Amino acid sequence: MKKIWWKEAVVYQVYWRSFYDTDGDGYGDLQGVIEKLDYIKDLGIDVIWLNPCYESPDKDNGYDISDYQKIMRKAGNVGTWETLLKEVHKRGMKLIMDLVVNHTSNQHPWFLESRSSKDNPKRDWYIWKDPVEGKEPSNWRSYFTPSTWEFDEKTEQYYFHSFAIEQPDLNWENEEVREAIYDMMRFWLDKGIDGFRMDVINLLAKIPGFPNVDTPENINYLGNNPGIHTYLKEMNEQVLRHYDVMTVGEIPFVTPEDGLKYVGENRNELHTLFHFEVADDMPTWDMLKFKEIQTRWYEGLFPKGWNSQFLNNHDHTRQVTRYGNDGEYRVQSAKLLATMIHTLPGTPYVFQGEEIGMTGVRFDSIDDYNDIAMKNKYHEEISKGRDPQEVFESLLALSRDNSRTPVQWNAKENAGFTTGEPWIKINPNYKSINVEQALEDPDSVYYYYKKLIGLRKEHEVMVYGTFEDLSGNDESLYVYTRSLNNVTWLVILNHSNIENVCTVPDKFANNDKRLIIANYPDVENNIANSFTLKPHEARIYEIK
Numbered sequence: 001m002k003k004i005w006w007k008e009a010v011v012y013q014v015y016w017r018s019f020y021d022t023d024g025d026g027y028g029d030l031q032g033v034i035e036k037l038d039y040i041k042d043l044g045i046d047v048i049w050l051n052p053c054y055e056s057p058d059k060d061n062g063y064d065i066s067d068y069q070k071i072m073r074k075a076g077n078v079g080t081w082e083t084l085l086k087e088v089h090k091r092g093m094k095l096i097m098d099l100v101v102n103h104t105s106n107q108h109p110w111f112l113e114s115r116s117s118k119d120n121p122k123r124d125w126y127i128w129k130d131p132v133e134g135k136e137p138s139n140w141r142s143y144f145t146p147s148t149w150e151f152d153e154k155t156e157q158y159y160f161h162s163f164a165i166e167q168p169d170l171n172w173e174n175e176e177v178r179e180a181i182y183d184m185m186r187f188w189l190d191k192g193i194d195g196f197r198m199d200v201i202n203l204l205a206k207i208p209g210f211p212n213v214d215t216p217e218n219i220n221y222l223g224n225n226p227g228i229h230t231y232l233k234e235m236n237e238q239v240l241r242h243y244d245v246m247t248v249g250e251i252p253f254v255t256p257e258d259g260l261k262y263v264g265e266n267r268n269e270l271h272t273l274f275h276f277e278v279a280d281d282m283p284t285w286d287m288l289k290f291k292e293i294q295t296r297w298y299e300g301l302f303p304k305g306w307n308s309q310f311l312n313n314h315d316h317t318r319q320v321t322r323y324g325n326d327g328e329y330r331v332q333s334a335k336l337l338a339t340m341i342h343t344l345p346g347t348p349y350v351f352q353g354e355e356i357g358m359t360g361v362r363f364d365s366i367d368d369y370n371d372i373a374m375k376n377k378y379h380e381e382i383s384k385g386r387d388p389q390e391v392f393e394s395l396l397a398l399s400r401d402n403s404r405t406p407v408q409w410n411a412k413e414n415a416g417f418t419t420g421e422p423w424i425k426i427n428p429n430y431k432s433i434n435v436e437q438a439l440e441d442p443d444s445v446y447y448y449y450k451k452l453i454g455l456r457k458e459h460e461v462m463v464y465g466t467f468e469d470l471s472g473n474d475e476s477l478y479v480y481t482r483s484l485n486n487v488t489w490l491v492i493l494n495h496s497n498i499e500n501v502c503t504v505p506d507k508f509a510n511n512d513k514r515l516i517i518a519n520y521p522d523v524e525n526n527i528a529n530s531f532t533l534k535p536h537e538a539r540i541y542e543i544k
């Protein structure tokens, strides 16, 4: 079978502004990433995904770019960035950057020109429409605001924005826009990066004419529109196919069938994708729903295309809080979730701090939060007369800031993240949950992640094995196999706060079993055909 590096890799996501601050300004920086590369390498990581560090007014934490080819001062400068790339490569790792080309900042020179007059040569680089009956051209909601349309007094037209008003969408129908983006991609690829994570790449094409929709709040009309595949094929033809790179598309609101149109092996579009069925459709853990999603994506995608496995990132809150147990069973739960993500089909992603079981956070006031999505929603709801405290509390669980609190390096002031005033508060549990503690504890979440990642390098079955769910309709037991070349691994997960009896699938009843890894101590090697699992217990057996 053909071995492919981005299928075999484990990716570590660095949200640099919360990673490690070396100049005391309260923000993490690229020099901080450089100084922690050995920590990332020692975990067994192959690829680093760096969130946007380009010049930006920072309204959406770097996802509102005002110069694609300059490094944001908070992060460092191009020299620091080049040192980072060199040091990543020196350690045998790869670096992928964030490609945010659905929109720019409203401070990007392209937009400043476009908005300056109706006949400016760059007017058509963005999407401008006349008012309809004195109002917005259509009834569409954006991700972050009640309307996708913002009125510009000077030229008396509306411009389109899928996210904040500070993030005007580029007009991908305009070939000049596409060429400018392709040039920018070559700029970074020629510096030697190893690929791109592509921000909301399915939104580039819009429904022609922007017609009104029946349910504006159900915003998936923003994505997967005709024309997107033409753009991606052109991007591949003009740029990507000329480099040995990895491309992972962030594609909210997509089904397996649609997903395969982006990552099918002969499509010449993307290599793999993040779909959001779990992140968006599962506010709390629902094992039956999760199993159904995983099976549908396996059957819909493999082996013609490739998936990515993650439960949290900088937009989706900490997995052990949202989907597991961040209290009594935090350590076991963090290890169980990791076992699942690293043994399900697809490339696994580790979001910074996940490897020590960092948790979500509950700050006291909306003023303690930074996330534009949360704050826009808060102000939108209280403007309707709703009780501010009730609105605030309703937004806490899914606030993106749950994942954006600084990495907890030690139990010292500011968790060792900064000597300055942190840009966002540190999670108060840093005194007990931190890297220093994890490195001193042989049973920590960290060493479990390190072992899991190590297994992936030794056993191809974790990467290329077929997948079969054997757990039926049990609401907390997830039992499945991965099989490759006569090697079969049986993964057994008790996703619950209580003990659970597990019966070995009949077809393995007479086989010997060899324990590969477990998240509790003193687990028996060979198991009886029916045995009891502790709360949040995870085991992997090789079927002999």
Ligand code: ISL
Pocket: 060, 063, 100, 143, 163, 199, 200, 250, 252, 314, 315, 373, 400
């Ligand atoms: O954050 C979300 C819900 O609150 C997600 O729906 C997210 O907005 C969506 O997945 C797109 O995310 C990406 O694009 C945004 C940026 O704010 C996110 O950080 C980025 O991951 C606009 O660029």
